[in-house]
Amino acid sequence: xxxxxxxxxxxxxxxxxxxxxxxxxxxxxLFEQYGVDQVSMNQIAAEAxxxxxxxxxxxxxxxxxxxDLIKDHVDLxxxxxxxxxxxxxVEPPSLRLRGVLRIFLAFxxxxxxxxTGVEESVSSNGSKTRTRGxxxxxxxxxxxxxxxxxxxxxxxxxxxxxxxxxxxLLTALSSDSYIFQRDVRGYSREAIxxxxxxxxxxxxxx
Amino acid sequence: xxxxxxxxxxxxxxxxxxxxxxxxxxxxxLFEQYGVDQVSMNQIAAEAxxxxxxxxxxxxxxxxxxxDLIKDHVDLxxxxxxxxxxxxxVEPPSLRLRGVLRIFLAFxxxxxxxxTGVEESVSSNGSKTRTRGxxxxxxxxxxxxxxxxxxxxxxxxxxxxxxxxxxxLLTALSSDSYIFQRDVRGYSREAIxxxxxxxxxxxxxx
DNA sequence: TATATAAGCGGAGAATTCTCCGCATGTCAA
DNA sequence: TTGACATGCGGAGAATTCTCCGCTTATATA
Numbered sequence: 001x002x003x004x005x006x007x008x009x010x011x012x013x014x015x016x017x018x019x020x021x022x023x024x025x026x027x028x029x030l031f032e033q034y035g036v037d038q039v040s041m042n043q044i045a046a047e048a049x050x051x052x053x054x055x056x057x058x059x060x061x062x063x064x065x066x067x068d069l070i071k072d073h074v075d076l077x078x079x080x081x082x083x084x085x086x087x088x089x090v091e092p093p094s095l096r097l098r099g100v101l102r103i104f105l106a107f108x109x110x111x112x113x114x115x116t117g118v119e120e121s122v123s124s125n126g127s128k129t130r131t132r133g134x135x136x137x138x139x140x141x142x143x144x145x146x147x148x149x150x151x152x153x154x155x156x157x158x159x160x161x162x163x164x165x166x167x168x169l170l171t172a173l174s175s176d177s178y179i180f181q182r183d184v185r186g187y188s189r190e191a192i193x194x195x196x197x198x199x200x201x202x203x204x205x206x
Numbered sequence: 207x208x209x210x211x212x213x214x215x216x217x218x219x220x221x222x223x224x225x226x227x228x229x230x231x232x233x234x235x236l237f238e239q240y241g242v243d244q245v246s247m248n249q250i251a252a253e254a255x256x257x258x259x260x261x262x263x264x265x266x267x268x269x270x271x272x273x274d275l276i277k278d279h280v281d282l283x284x285x286x287x288x289x290x291x292x293x294x295x296v297e298p299p300s301l302r303l304r305g306v307l308r309i310f311l312a313f314x315x316x317x318x319x320x321x322t323g324v325e326e327s328v329s330s331n332g333s334k335t336r337t338r339g340x341x342x343x344x345x346x347x348x349x350x351x352x353x354x355x356x357x358x359x360x361x362x363x364x365x366x367x368x369x370x371x372x373x374x375l376l377t378a379l380s381s382d383s384y385i386f387q388r389d390v391r392g393y394s395r396e397a398i399x400x401x402x403x404x405x406x407x408x409x410x411x412x
Numbered sequence: 413t414a415t416a417t418a419a420g421c422g423g424a425g426a427a428t429t430c431t432c433c434g435c436a437t438g439t440c441a442a
Numbered sequence: 443t444t445g446a447c448a449t450g451c452g453g454a455g456a457a458t459t460c461t462c463c464g465c466t467t468a469t470a471t472a
Contacts, residue, residue, distance in 0.1 A: 246428060
């Protein structure tokens with residue numbers, strides 16, 4: 001017997017890999033044709049010529065499927081953000097935060113449907129999820145760092161905790177909030193950026 | 207033919223009124239026993255000894271039912287708020303805003319489940335509602351007035367629009383955000399109040 | 413190649429939301 | 443009292459989400 005079995009990894013079975021590709025392709029087709037929230041998991045399974053069980057084993061809900069579809073683009077987004085932060089290292093944190101917001105809002109606009117799909121996660125038990133997804137946490141970490149930097153050199157008397165403020169800003173950036181501002185209040189993307197900046201960044205430091 | 211028929215109102219039929227009471231009672235019983243989000247519309251209909259169709263004709267979804275159940279308490283809430291604002295008319299708006307927040311948070315805590323139920327509205331067609339409910343709009347109006355007052359006597363350079371800021375604050379007060387802060391971040395109600403105050407009110411005017 | 417076995421498949425079906433429409437009945441006018 | 447008819451009832455059933463579990467099959471070993 002070999003001690004310490006080789007990593008308990010097992011390559012994905014060939015048919016499984018093929019099915020995954022079928023699912024992804026089917027989802028892309030249907031999403032493009034009907035819009036993300038008009039497409040049901042059943043439809044996707046049927047289009048991919050799979051049983052519902054097969055689809056659900058891989059993705060526990062539509063949210064996870066959307067996340068998989070958008071993952072590559074999210075990686076690019078974070079790449080863009082990091083590049084931007086690198087280039088503007090010498091600028092004040094408030095300005096860098098504004099830049100990050102701008103980049104994110106552009107991304108949000110481009111991938112609105114899928115991002116909304118991602119956020120609609122419902123934990124499998126039936127009650128709405130309280131926990132946020134990986135995108136949320138990564139952005140949160142980034143924002144906290146910028147806020148901390150602002151606080152260090154800041155003029156504010158009693159700023160809110162950076163963690164709290166980052167949560168509030170991300171809540172304000174959620175699909176729901178963004179769509180409401182855009183469609184009901186009628187703000188343009190630029191206007192939303194400006195208002196977010198004034199609410200969550202400015203008039204405090206500097 | 208009579209000109210201008212008498213108001214096109216027709217009193218609610220007696221059996222209908224009785225059924226409504228049955229629904230309300232059944233919902234209260236089940237909500238107390240199992241918790242709002244564990245109870246299905248079907249269960250409520252069964253408990254009230256009605257067909258699902260009857261229940262759905264009166265309340266298009268659970269959100270509307272919750273709203274009806276909570277309506278009286280909401281009226282009391284707004285009564286409390288107005289009384290508070292009246293009593294403290296001479297205080298600066300920022301302080302009054304804080305008071306309003308405190309009152310609302312107490313209400314939120316007491317009626318968490320039902321309020322969450324109210325917010326979970328889904329427009330009947332299937333896509334998530336973008337529009338907010340009546341409670342939202344009433345609170346929004348109130349907050350806008352306070353913000354406007356702050357802006358009038360304010361020291362801020364370029365405050366965000368009052369409408370926008372009120373939207374952001376209300377978003378931060380949503381069930382989702384509140385529960386996240388309380389259960390995941392571990393903030394007490396007092397701490398949340400303090401953080402909200404610092405984020406959305408203070409460090410700006412005065 | 414043969415075979416053990418873990419990985420994966422698929423569809424029946426439970427639970428839920430919500431609609432449709434034929435039938436019953438309360439209410440009003442005569 | 444007696445219809446007429448608008449109002450309301452109820453349940454069948456469509457659509458959707460999600461689970462369960464027996465059967466199949468790809469893959470690793472011998």
